[in-house]
Amino acid sequence: MVHSAHNSPARVTRREMLWRFGGGFGGIALAHLLGAEGLLAGEGAPASGFSNTTGVLHRGGGLHKPAKVKRVVQLFMNGGVSQCDTFDYKPLLNQRHGQKFEPGPGVRVEAATSAVGNVLGNPFPFRQHGQCGRWVSGVFPHVARCVDDLAFIMSMASKTNVHGPGSYMMNTGFITPGFPAMGAWVSYALGSLSENLPAFVVMPDPRGLPYNNLGNFSSGFLPVAHAGTVIKPTSPTPIADLFPPKSAKHITPESEREGLALLNELNREHADQWPGDSRLEARIASYELAARMQLSAPVVLDISGESEATKRLYGLDEKVTEEFGRRCLIARRMLERGVRFVQVWSGAGGPTNNWDNHANIEKELPPMAAATDKPAAGLLLDLKSRGMLEDTLVIWTTEFGRQPFSQGSTGRDHNGGTFVTWLAGAGVKGGSSYGESDEWSWRARDPVYCYDLHATVLHLMGVDHEKLTFRHNGTDRRLTDVHGHVLRKILA
Numbered sequence: 001m002v003h004s005a006h007n008s009p010a011r012v013t014r015r016e017m018l019w020r021f022g023g024g025f026g027g028i029a030l031a032h033l034l035g036a037e038g039l040l041a042g043e044g045a046p047a048s049g050f051s052n053t054t055g056v057l058h059r060g061g062g063l064h065k066p067a068k069v070k071r072v073v074q075l076f077m078n079g080g081v082s083q084c085d086t087f088d089y090k091p092l093l094n095q096r097h098g099q100k101f102e103p104g105p106g107v108r109v110e111a112a113t114s115a116v117g118n119v120l121g122n123p124f125p126f127r128q129h130g131q132c133g134r135w136v137s138g139v140f141p142h143v144a145r146c147v148d149d150l151a152f153i154m155s156m157a158s159k160t161n162v163h164g165p166g167s168y169m170m171n172t173g174f175i176t177p178g179f180p181a182m183g184a185w186v187s188y189a190l191g192s193l194s195e196n197l198p199a200f201v202v203m204p205d206p207r208g209l210p211y212n213n214l215g216n217f218s219s220g221f222l223p224v225a226h227a228g229t230v231i232k233p234t235s236p237t238p239i240a241d242l243f244p245p246k247s248a249k250h251i252t253p254e255s256e257r258e259g260l261a262l263l264n265e266l267n268r269e270h271a272d273q274w275p276g277d278s279r280l281e282a283r284i285a286s287y288e289l290a291a292r293m294q295l296s297a298p299v300v301l302d303i304s305g306e307s308e309a310t311k312r313l314y315g316l317d318e319k320v321t322e323e324f325g326r327r328c329l330i331a332r333r334m335l336e337r338g339v340r341f342v343q344v345w346s347g348a349g350g351p352t353n354n355w356d357n358h359a360n361i362e363k364e365l366p367p368m369a370a371a372t373d374k375p376a377a378g379l380l381l382d383l384k385s386r387g388m389l390e391d392t393l394v395i396w397t398t399e400f401g402r403q404p405f406s407q408g409s410t411g412r413d414h415n416g417g418t419f420v421t422w423l424a425g426a427g428v429k430g431g432s433s434y435g436e437s438d439e440w441s442w443r444a445r446d447p448v449y450c451y452d453l454h455a456t457v458l459h460l461m462g463v464d465h466e467k468l469t470f471r472h473n474g475t476d477r478r479l480t481d482v483h484g485h486v487l488r489k490i491l492a
Contacts, residue, residue, distance in 0.1 A: 062462010063189050068427035069460040070391040071193065071335045071342075072186065075328075075376055077368075078167070078210040078347030079355030080419070082402040082412055084441035085365055087420040088154060089126040089135035092439050093404055097121035101405040103440055109405075112161040112414035113358070117406030119440075123362040132431030139369035142377035148431045149380060149389075150422045151490035155435025157447035158400040158416035163211040163349075163356070166399035166416065170450050171216045173479050180220035180470075182454055183341035185479045187226040188219075188470070189463050194338025196292040197300065201334055201342050202228035203327045206235065208348030211399075217343070221472040225285045228343065233301055233330050234323060300333050313382055315374040320367075325375035332382055335392060346372050355398060358411040380424055389425045393460055397421040397453070404440045418444040421453060427460040429492045448487065455484035460491070 060066025084090055096119040101109060109116050124137045129144040134152065136144035143150075160166050165175035172179040180188070187199035202217045210216055217228030232238050244251045270280055303311070306329065314329045315321025324346060331342045346368065347354030357364040376396065383389045401419030402412035418437040424430070435446050455465040458479070465484050469476040 057190065058462060060462065061190070064464040064467055065462050067460065067462030068391070069393040069425070069457075069462075071340050072183075072393045072395065072457065072461070073331050073335060073342045073344065073379070074183075074395040074397070075372070075379075076170075076210070076343055076345050077355050077372070077396070077398040078205070078345055078349070079357075079368075079398070080163070080166070080400045080402055080414055081355045081398040082357060082361060082365060083418060083420045083437070084402070084404055085122045085124055085361055085412075086137045086140060086369070087135070087152065087422070088401075088418070088437055088441045089137075090122075090404070090437075090439060090441045093119060093441070094121035101440075103438070103442055111403060111405075111407065114407040114413050117408070119404060120361070120406040120410070120412065124366075130431060132433075134431070134433075139366050140373045142374045146377050146380050146424070149384070150424050150430060151428045152433040153421045153423070153435060153448050153453070153487065153490070154433050155437060155444035155446055155448050156397075156401075156419045156421050156453070157444045157449060158419070159449070161400055161414040161416035163399060163414075166414075167211045167216055170397060170399045172218075172220065173450055173454055173481055177212070177215050177218075178220055179218075179477075180222045180226065180479070181217050181228060182457065182479060183217065183228055183343060184219040184222050184226040185468065186341045186458075186461065186463075188222050189458075189468050190340060190461065192338065193340050196289075197297070197334065197337060197339050198229040198289060199340045200226065200228045201339050202230050202345070203233060203331065203343065204230065204345045205348050205353070206232060206323065207353045208350065210345055210347065210354075211349040213349070221477065222470060223281070224279050225281070231297075231301075233327055238301055239297055300337055301330060303329055303333070310382065314378040318374075320370050321372075321374045324371050325378065328375040328379040329382075332379060332388070335383075336386075336388065357402065358407055358413065360410040361402075361412050362410060364411075383425070392425045393428070393457065394424040395421065395453075395457070396423075401441075404442050415442070417442055418447070423456075423490065427492055429490050432490045434487050434490045449483065451480040451483035452485050452487055454479050456487045456491070459486045 057063055058066050061070050084093060099119050101116060101119050103109065122137065124139050126135045126137050127144070128134065129136050130148040132148055134147040136147065158166050158169055160169065160175050168177060168179070169175045171181045183200035183202070192199035200217070204210065214230070217230065219225070219227035267280060267284055274280070303326065310329070311317060314325035316325050316329070324344070327344050331344050334342050351358075355365070355368050380394060383392055383394070398419060400414060400416045403415045407413040418441060435444060435448055437444050458465045458468065465478065465480045469478055
């Protein structure tokens with residue numbers, strides 16, 4: 001075979017060889033930059049940080065089809081919100097208040113942690129709101145004004161009435177630990193929208209982590225880089241280990257550079273020895289991200305530039321709402337700067353400071369609702385005024401509901417049989433609802449499980465929940481396991 005002078009390896013000059021190598025690396029860098037901006041021709045330009053091998057990203061943002069939702073903020077009410085005292089109005093409870101709870105002949109009734117009490121009426125007045133006529137309790141006056149923008153899932157159900165497994169189920173799709181959270185799956189599927197901030201951020205209640213602690217935000221068997229990054233905006237150290245402690249006077253820019261150079265060398269050696277271990281790769285990525293976050297994170301957390309009107313909208317001028325409102329406002333700032341999935345938690349783990357109202361529903365529920373009502377409504381209004389609801393999904397949920405009968409005399413026990421979730425934003429039909437509970441608010445009719453909620457969220461983000469898989473221990477794992485149906489009735 002005859003080679004041309006240009007193609008013959010023997011005739012490549014040193015200058016041409018350097019150009020080929022340099023041009024090749026430059027082309028890779030250019031392709032990365034164009035891909036991150038979505039400027040490559042045709043479909044399939046991955047977002048920055050995209051790492052899954054199940055498909056390619058569409059120019060509209062989705063993995064399997066163009067997406068309506070670009071980013072998600074989830075408000076998680078930890079402890080089990082009482083549906084029959086908030087959004088699930090059942091006149092029968094007040095009509096039968098104090099009577100024996102008898103849902104039907106031969107029907108077995110049990111309680112999770114107590115004896116079955118008598119029917120407990122709701123102590124809060126319900127009113128209809130909006131053009132859709134949605135019934136809302138008086139504990140949520142601000143959210144009540146937004147009902148025409150909300151889609152209510154009135155027949156949510158859980159397979160457990162225990163906090164830990166219930167929280168796992170709503171976050172990961174399984175009642176046992178070790179599985180990735182929905183935010184981790186979204187990060188894995190779609191990557192990050194920003195090179196300077198994580199794809200998945202979690203802001204827990206400053207009074208404490210929820211049940212399962214960090215397990216609710218875990219990456220499970222997915223690469224560790226997709227785990228939720230915990231940020232505590234009101235803490236003296238919002239992000240752990242982002243900066244060296246002030247006492248470490250020996251740490252200087254020069255020593256940091258030398259240390260990073262040594263660490264890089266050790267990392268390369270380790271990677272050569274353990275090529276299949278993703279933990280080191282994730283750690284390197286997290287350190288690189290942390291270095292970028294040293295500049296970007298303080299800006300996101302600094303709300304001093306927000307207008308006074310915006311701060312009032314979130315309730316930052318009131319002691320009751322200031323803390324949750326601050327986290328909701330920072331969530332909005334994260335979303336507009338490229339964080340793809342943000343969780344804001346209300347309620348710590350344990351018997352108090354959450355929505356686990358066993359003792360006295362009339363005294364325990366209102367403070368939790370008051371702390372979150374105005375900020376949640378403020379977040380909706382702020383996103384809408386900025387045009388961000390056009391590509392943002394807001395989720396409000398909890399792990400399960402509460403019983404229509406009393407625990408003791410005035411409390412309510414756990415109830416996995418029915419609870420309420422609402423959605424708002426891109427792709428959602430405002431003023432709509434899906435399903436219902438029975439006349440007691442005891443059991444859901446046509447129950448909706450976390451699998452259906454997760455399938456719907458992924459669908460709105462352009463992801464087919466049946467195609468988003470990860471091979472683990474010989475099984476193609478999914479967020480929705482072998483379940484899940486998209487709730488099309490509440491989609492626009």
